[in-house]
Every structure is written in structure tokens, then in C-alpha cells.
Amino acid sequence: MDLVSLVYLSLGIFTLCMLSKALTVVWWNPLRIQKHFLDQGIRGPGYSLLFGNLKDIAQIHRQLQRAPPLPSPSESKSHHYMAERIFPHVPFWSTKYGKNFLLWIGPSPFLVVTDPELIKRMFNEPHHYFITENPPLRRVLGQSLPVSVGDEWANKRRILSPLFNMEALKDMSQIIAKATNKMVDRWSKFIKLNDWEVDVQHEFEDLAENIAAIIVFGKNAELGKQIGHLQLKLQDVTSKVLRIAYVPGSRDEQENDFLGFLLSSTLTQEQIEDECRVFSTAGYDTISMALSWAFILLGTHTEWQDKAREEIDEVLKGNQPSFEILGRLKILNMVVNETLRLYPPVPLAAREAKKDVRLEGLDIPGGTTFAIPIIAIHYDKEVWGDNAAEFDPSRFAQGASKSAKHPKAFMPFTHGPRMCLGMNFALLEIRLVLAMILQSFTFVTSPTYKHDPVHALTMKPGKGAQIIFKKI
Numbered sequence: 001m002d003l004v005s006l007v008y009l010s011l012g013i014f015t016l017c018m019l020s021k022a023l024t025v026v027w028w029n030p031l032r033i034q035k036h037f038l039d040q041g042i043r044g045p046g047y048s049l050l051f052g053n054l055k056d057i058a059q060i061h062r063q064l065q066r067a068p069p070l071p072s073p074s075e076s077k078s079h080h081y082m083a084e085r086i087f088p089h090v091p092f093w094s095t096k097y098g099k100n101f102l103l104w105i106g107p108s109p110f111l112v113v114t115d116p117e118l119i120k121r122m123f124n125e126p127h128h129y130f131i132t133e134n135p136p137l138r139r140v141l142g143q144s145l146p147v148s149v150g151d152e153w154a155n156k157r158r159i160l161s162p163l164f165n166m167e168a169l170k171d172m173s174q175i176i177a178k179a180t181n182k183m184v185d186r187w188s189k190f191i192k193l194n195d196w197e198v199d200v201q202h203e204f205e206d207l208a209e210n211i212a213a214i215i216v217f218g219k220n221a222e223l224g225k226q227i228g229h230l231q232l233k234l235q236d237v238t239s240k241v242l243r244i245a246y247v248p249g250s251r252d253e254q255e256n257d258f259l260g261f262l263l264s265s266t267l268t269q270e271q272i273e274d275e276c277r278v279f280s281t282a283g284y285d286t287i288s289m290a291l292s293w294a295f296i297l298l299g300t301h302t303e304w305q306d307k308a309r310e311e312i313d314e315v316l317k318g319n320q321p322s323f324e325i326l327g328r329l330k331i332l333n334m335v336v337n338e339t340l341r342l343y344p345p346v347p348l349a350a351r352e353a354k355k356d357v358r359l360e361g362l363d364i365p366g367g368t369t370f371a372i373p374i375i376a377i378h379y380d381k382e383v384w385g386d387n388a389a390e391f392d393p394s395r396f397a398q399g400a401s402k403s404a405k406h407p408k409a410f411m412p413f414t415h416g417p418r419m420c421l422g423m424n425f426a427l428l429e430i431r432l433v434l435a436m437i438l439q440s441f442t443f444v445t446s447p448t449y450k451h452d453p454v455h456a457l458t459m460k461p462g463k464g465a466q467i468i469f470k471k472i
């Protein structure tokens with residue numbers, strides 16, 4: 001055989017190998033996995049070559065865009081449309097294929113799970129699961145805790161956990177109260193004579209951002225705040241704050257902010273930058289959205305606003321709420337839980353099976369991603385009863401674990417070793433700000449408010465959260 005023929009033959013073999021590899025990925029593997037799940041009773045919309053179910057999902061979303069605008073919470077007692085609004089393909093396919101079903105994002109299998117028992121088991125098995133690779137999230141969050149895996153995650157989680165211990169939370173409550181007081185004073189000036197309408201979404205974004213910047217960057221809060229404003233230049237700005245931190249003499253010996261804590265840990269400069277970014281940006285967005293939804297709901301269901309205020313007045317007697325006393329505000333806590341149930345700021349969690357695992361009688365092939373649509377679980381009538389879609393804080397009267405038929409069905413922060421690290425801080429800030437505003441003002445949701453929840457990393461009111469306030 002001459003050289004040219006040999007080259008052609010090698011090229012032919014190479015092309016055949018590549019083609020068979022590609023066919024395995026986009027055709028043979030998906031069909032094999034689909035059958036594997038079908039044999040175990042897990043059905044789904046069926047794999048289509050290359051695209052999986054992406055086209056079906058796009059079509060379901062397009063249909064949603066043609067749907068009439070949502071009724072405002074004051075027009076309809078029920079929020080039943082929420083899960084359909086945020087992830088329309090989930091209720092569409094779960095009605096057809098059952099609580100857990102298989103769908104395909106391109107050639108990658110996604111097991112959509114809404115069975116709380118299966119989810120509980122999965123959340124408690126950190127060694128078998130790791131957080132899903134999420135390139136857009138990684139760009140924002142770098143190598144930080146939420147996107148770390150394995151031993152690296154365990155090490156960082158251990159280092160970072162003391163940031164939110166009891167003593168730290170007490171200190172933070174003072175920072176939150178001081179910033180909220182400033183906002184209440186400013187509002188009081190506007191509300192002196194007349195009712196005052198304001199988009200609380202922007203107000204709470206500002207407030208939560210200020211608080212996060214002070215807690216993370218201490219004296220350098222103003223510079224730290226730029227991180228939120230200059231999303232695209234995140235890297236540069238965070239580095240700038242940190243460069244200042246590393247200049248000898250630029251910080252007092254024992255500054256009591258996150259940055260001081262992180263600088264004294266074993267984390268590298270790059271890791272510290274990433275964690276600062278999570279705490280100063282990702283954290284405050286979730287809190288401000290939870291606060292916005294709480295005001296929209298309490299401004300509509302004013303009977304619960306009155307109940308919460310009565311309790312606050314009885315317990316606090318006009319004094320400023322403290323970290324210790326928040327635990328005694330039972331109705332306020334019920335209202336916050338019910339808000340996080342109906343409008344979870346993070347409506348979706350995910351895990352990926354590192355290797356083949358057996359879970360609740362199911363054999364799961366390694367590489368399968370679990371999509372956990374928190375919002376769909378929070379609206380499941382089988383778990384929450386027939387009034388699942390209604391705002392009824394009394395379901396939390398005996399605590400979160402007794403609020404539904406399954407003790408772990410309430411999962412705005414998820415459960416298990418990988419649950420939200422900032423949960424106690426977030427609940428502290430939401431409760432404190434709500435209590436302080438309820439002490440000073442009454443409010444109703446404005447007729448100008450348009451109910452349009454959207455999902456953009458967090459779940460937010462798409463057209464603002466207009467609330468009308470009156471001074472008490």
C-alpha cells in the first residue's frame with residue numbers, strides 16, 4: 001500500500017471512530033438510559049436526536065407567553081398558577097408521567113424529582129452527589145462554596161460555617177437594625193402628610209445590598225457595593241477591595257467583618273475573592289426578593305398584617321426588636337415561612353450523580369442530573385392539602401416540619417449538609433426588617449402593581465412591587 005492510500009485509510013478509520021463516538025453520545029447512550037429508567041417505571045417525554053426535549057420546552061414556554069396576564073393576588077385568593085408560570089413544563093409533564101420523570105436537555109438526562117422522600121434521601125447523601133456544573137453561575141461565583149465539589153467543598157464549608165454562628169448573628173442584627181432605622185426615617189419624611197407609594201423591590205435591593213456590603217467589607221463597604229453595580233467587572237472590583245485589604249496598615253488589627261475573618265483563614269486570595277462575591281451579591285438578591293414578596297402578600301392579605309403587628313406590639317411594647325426576641329414573634333415567623341413557600345427566591349435546586357447509585361429502590365446511572373423544582377413541591381396538593389395554592393400562614397403554627405404531610409416538604413433553603421449556609425442570616429434580616437417596618441407603617445399593595453413573577457436566577461416581581469404606606 002502506498003503512503004497516500006495509508007493516509008486515506010487512517011483518515012477513514014479516524015472519521016469512523018469519531019462518528020461512532022458521536023453516535024454513542026447523541027443516540028445510543030440516551031436510548032440506553034431512557035430504557036434503563038423506563039424498566040424501573042420512570043417515564044418522560046422521550047428523547048429526540050441532539051436536542052432532547054429542548055424544542056418541546058421552548059414550545060411550552062411560547063404558549064405561556066400567549067396566555068392572558070396573571071390576576072393580581074387581590075383578584076384571586078389562589079396562587080395556583082405559580083409553578084406553571086415559573087417552570088411550565090414541570091406541571092405539564094408531571095401530570096402526564098408522574099411525580100418523577102425523565103427529560104433531556106440535549107443528550108443529557110435530567111431526572112425531575114418532586115417526591116419529598118426521594119429528595120430528602122438525596123440531600124442527605126453528599127458523597128454520592130455533587131452540585132451541578134453551571135457555567136453561567138460559575139462565571140459569577142468563581143470557585144466559591146456553592147459551586148465547589150468533594151473535599152474542596154467540605155473544607156470550605158468547615159472554614160466558612162463560623163461566619164454565621166450565634167455571636168456573629170447577634171452582631172449582624174445590630175447592623176441590620178441600624179440600616180433599617182435609616183430607611184424607616186427616610187420613609188417617614190415622605191409619608192408625613194400623605195399616603196406614599198413606593199416600589200419596595202428597589203428599596204429592599206438597596207437596603208440588603210448596604211447591609212451585605214457592611215457585613216462583608218466593613219469600613220470598605222462603599223467600595224464593596226460597587227460589586228453589585230458592576231456585575232461585568234466583578235473580578236476587578238473585588239480584587240480592588242482586596243488589594244486594599246492586603247496593603248499593610250490599611251485595616252485595623254481586628255476588624256469584625258467577613259473579610260477580616262476570611263483573611264485570617266487558610267483560604268487563598270482568589271478563594272477569598274470568590275466567597276466575598278457570593279456573600280455580597282448572591283446573598284442580598286435572595287433576601288430583597290423575599291422581602292418584596294412578603295410586602296406584596298401582606299399588602300393584599302391585610303388581616304395577617306394586622307395579626308403580625310398586634311403580636312409585635314404586644315411583645316416589643318414599642319422597643320426595637322433584637323436578635324433574641326425575634327424567636328418570640330410566632331406569627332411573623334409563620335408569615336415569613338408562608339412567603340418563602342409560595343415565592344421561594346431560589347425555585348430550583350440541582351444535583352448530579354457522581355457515579356451509579358441506588359436511591360429509594362431506583363438504580364441511577366452516574367452522570368444523571370436531578371432537577372428539584374422547589375416551587376412545584378411547595379404547591380403540591382398531595383403534600384399541602386387542597387388549599388396548597390393559598391396564602392395561609394396558619395399552616396406553620398406548629399413549626400415547619402409539621403406544616404405539610406411530609407416533614408421535609410418545606411425546602412426554600414433545601415436540607416442536608418449542603419443546604420444554604422446563609423439561612424440563619426437571611427431569616428434574621430427578613431424578620432428584623434419586616435418587624436421594624438410593621439411597627440412604623442400600615443400598607444396595602446398598590447392598584448398599579450402588576451403581578452408578573454419571573455425567574456432570573458432568583459424569582460422576582462417582574463414589574464416591581466408597588467406598595468402604598470401610611471404612618472401609624
Ligand code: HEM
Pocket residue numbers: 131145146147157278279282283284286287290344345346348349350412413414415417418419420421422423425426
Ligand atoms: C431568602 C434567602 C435565601 C434563600 C431562599 C437561599 C436559598 C439557597 C438554596 C436553595 C441553596 C442551594 C442549596 C442546595 O443546593 O442544596 C443555597 C445555597 C447557598 N446559599 Fe443561600 N439562600 C438565601 C440567602 C443566602 C444568603 C444571604 C447567603 C450568604 C450570606 C447565602 C449563602 C449560600 C451559600 C454559601 C450556599 C452554598 C452552600 C453549599 O454549597 O454548601 N444564601 N441557598
